[in-house]
Amino acid sequence: MVTNDVSFVEIETLRSREFLPAAKEALGSMIKEQGESKLIRPVFNWAGRNSLFPLHWGLACCAIEFAAAFGARWDAERFGVVPRSSPRQCDLLIVNGTVTWKVAHKLIALYEQMPEPKWVIAMGNCATGGGPFRTAYSVVPGVDKLVPVDVYIAGCPPRPEALLDGILRLEALIRERGA
């Protein structure tokens, strides 16, 4: 559906610096004609849930499984999941390890630096409920005391398959609930 002055053929010939203004104009006219909720929301939901960018942040041994999930064998990138190094570029926080009170406010700062819409996966028993360190003096008993959690993954540590399953469940959740 091309409803504006820029045709698809023209888009292919645009220089990169001309692309953003043209895309903005095209989106603006689409919103004007179709209404925001009817057209744009589903498109953004589809694009967002299929390109979840988790923060590249490792806390404990779960981070090893997290790393393995992005390696050649499990290859989470086939689901559009690419870890990014800056919270500004992320919409998914995977808390993969034991959260101590010392690091708690840094976790909250990272979460708040991420742009909306954003989601949190608690990976492993420590992030879910403190794990074997639940009563220890230095450990947060579950990361949901600090940030809202969407998906919990059990295991100590969970295998990469479990992490991929959690990500796919989060995608289903986003499809159901909307971004």
Place this chain on the structure above:
Amino acid sequence: MEWNAEGVRAQLAAAGAPGILSVDPFDGAAARVRFSPESASALFPVLRDALGFTHLSTVGGIDWVERYEVFYLLWSDAAKRYLLLSADLDAKTPHIETASTVWPSANWHEREAWELVGIGFDHHPDLRHLLMPDGYSFHPLQRSFKLHEPEDLEVKVRHV
């Protein structure tokens, strides 16, 4: 000089080390010396300069309920010997003069001992929390510390 309790005692006396209470018999590894905490600031420079214990390996504390104990593990590069210093502190307000003016490596060790066991180090240049967040209000390695229910801990530490 023989490296046994008698020899260490004689060496300490010859150097004029103040405040030595006793030298316990030891099996050849580390000499174990007890001293009174009031004389700490006078004793530490003597041990470093006159006896050659130039390196402080660790500082730690123990809560023995009726008293606190603070210990220092010293190493002499020249003699290749360890010396374990220890002092008993008052159970109500345990405190001792800092060793960080004599051995700079004591700085972080004393911060840890203060944070976990609650021993105060007078004139310490930077007695802040090391392993726990700022504002953490208890000393978890004291015997009186109970493993709190997580919810209790959350309420106490949440707004740090």
